[in-house]
Each structure stands twice: as structure tokens, then as C-alpha cells.
Ligand code: GDP
């Protein structure tokens with residue numbers, strides 16, 4: 001090569017574009033009420049992005065069917081704007097009969113695909129199609145220590161081909177370290193025997209490096225997480241944590257729980273990939289199916 005061409009400036013050009021336009025990120029939370037869904041999302045984004053159930057144990061009204069509630073916020077960091085939409089699913093798993101709990105959620109996910117498809121096939125297309133597609137679904141497994149319930153396996157099995165599912169063990173501070181480990185092994189085994197594919201899916205690892213990075217992540221999944229909106233004083237520092245009979249559980253301390261690992265994975269290493277898998281795999285599957293229906 002004789003002289004510099006400047007191909008590598010593409011990275012700077014992309015950076016500038018992203019700075020200007022920002023990006024959409026849509027995260028859904030699923031699990032029965034009181035599992036700490038809203039708290040965890042607020043802990044992840046360090047702000048009140050999801051409404052916490054007020055006085056949840058007593059006066060919170062549990063809807064009679066599964067509802068879909070979305071709240072959007074613009075979060076900015078280092079000049080980059082993220083339009084975050086939290087999709088909450090109150091009522092899931094709260095009924096006497098939870099047989100078809102997954103249905104309204106599946107319907108919502110497909111409706112967002114349909115919206116995107118309609119915009120794409122328009123003769124006059126928008127310069128940038130607003131993206132409401134769900135990029136990631138955090139599925140909260142109750143910290144029971146028992147088996148997964150049929151509700152859990154049914155939901156994940158049915159939706160794993162239309163959304164990136166990330167299972168987490170909720171309220172991990174209610175279990176001892178040994179209990180967590182044992183429960184995690186059990187859950188892993190059950191996910192495997194039920195053939196449930198969660199994100200990051202093995203079949204979409206791009207290369208050996210990807211595979212080895214993702215293998216490490218899959219090994220620790222499902223993350224045993226703790227959320228909190230209360231600060232505590234630990235060694236002259238203010239940290240988010242929960243007070244337990246054994247002391248303060250620090251949310252971001254990797255020796256205390258796996259919240260930090262979940263955050264790093266979700267936001268710092270795989271956010272772009274979550275968006276790409278949603279577009280290239282899940283949306284593409286939907287699109288192909290729809291266009292086939294019309295053409296056939
Ligand atoms: P949601 O109904 O799933 O959205 O649950 P909330 O986030 O509203 O939390 C329900 C209750 O559980 C609140 O009293 C929270 O303070 C509490 N909570 C939230 N996260 C945790 C956690 O990780 N561990 C424990 N022990 N309690 C939590």
C-alpha cells in the first residue's frame with residue numbers, strides 16, 4: 001500500500017451519525033407482579049424509567065388479563081441519545097388460569113413487526129422508520145428453588161423465535177449463594193431439556209471469537225440479579241443495595257450478585273447485537289412469512 005486512503009474514517013463517520021440521530025432501544029419485562037421488574041429496569045438505567053408498583057403488596061390492582069404498558073424516555077450519555085422504551089406486561093402470571101398469558105405479549109411483538117413492515121413497503125418511505133420492535137425480553141424467574149413452572153417454559157418456548165429472551169433469576173438476595181447455584185443449575189438443565197433457546201442463541205454466533213465470548217456468558221446465565229433504588233453507606237461510599245439479615249447486598253458488586261454482569265452484557269457489549277438479531281433474524285422471519293402469505 002503506497003499511501004493512506006482513509007477507509008478507517010468510516011468509524012468516525014458512523015460515530016458522528018449516531019451522535020446526531022441517536023438510537024432506539026426497546027426492552028420488555030415479563031414475570032408475575034412483585035418480582036422486581038420495575039426496580040431492576042430502573043437500576044439498569046439509573047433512573048425512574050419504569051413505574052414501580054406503589055405499595056405493591058396491598059393496594060396495587062392486578063389487572064384481570066395481561067396488559068401491555070409502554071413508557072418512553074430519552075437518556076443521554078456522552079452526547080449519545082438513546083430513546084428507551086420499557087414495555088411492561090402487568091397481569092402476566094397473576095391469574096388463576098395463566099394458560100394463554102403469552103398470547104397478548106406475542107400479539108404485541110408481532111404488531112410492532114407489522115408496523116415496521118408497513119413502513120418498509122410504503123411507496124414513499126420515511127427516511128428513518130421509527131423502531132418499536134422489542135429488542136430484548138427480560139424474563140423473570142421467581143426465586144423458588146423448585147422447578148420451572150409450565151408458565152415459564154411455555155412462554156419462553158413460544159416466544160423465543162420472535163424475540164431475544166434473556167432469562168434472569170429474580171430477587172436473588174432472597175436465596176443463599178448455595179441455593180442460587182443449585183437453582184441455577186436446575187433451571188439451566190430444564191431450559192435445555194425443554195429445548196428453549198435464549199439470547200445469545202448458539203446458532204447466531206458469527207465466528208469462533210464470538211462463540212467463545214458468548215459461551216462464557218451462556219455459562220453464567222440465567223443471571224441471578226438484585227435490584228434496588230436505595231443507597232447505603234459501604235466503606236465511606238454510597239452504593240445501591242438491599243439490607244438483609246446477612247448485611248448489605250451491593251447491587252453492583254460482582255461478589256454479591258450478577259447484576260453488573262447482566263448490565264455489561266445487555267448494554268456495554270451486546271446492545272447493538274440485540275438490535276441486529278431482532279432485525280436480521282426475528283423481523284426477517286416475520287417478514288418472510290407475511291410476504292409469503294400475500295404472494296401465495
Ligand atoms: P414488579 O411488580 O415486578 O415491577 O416489582 P417491583 O419492582 O414493583 O418490586 C416489588 C417489591 O419488591 C418492592 O417492594 C421492591 O422494593 C421489592 N424488590 C425489588 N427488587 C428486589 C430484589 O432484587 N430483592 C428483593 N428482596 N426485593 C426486591
Ligand code: MG
Pocket residue numbers: 037038039051052053088
Ligand atoms: Mg412493575
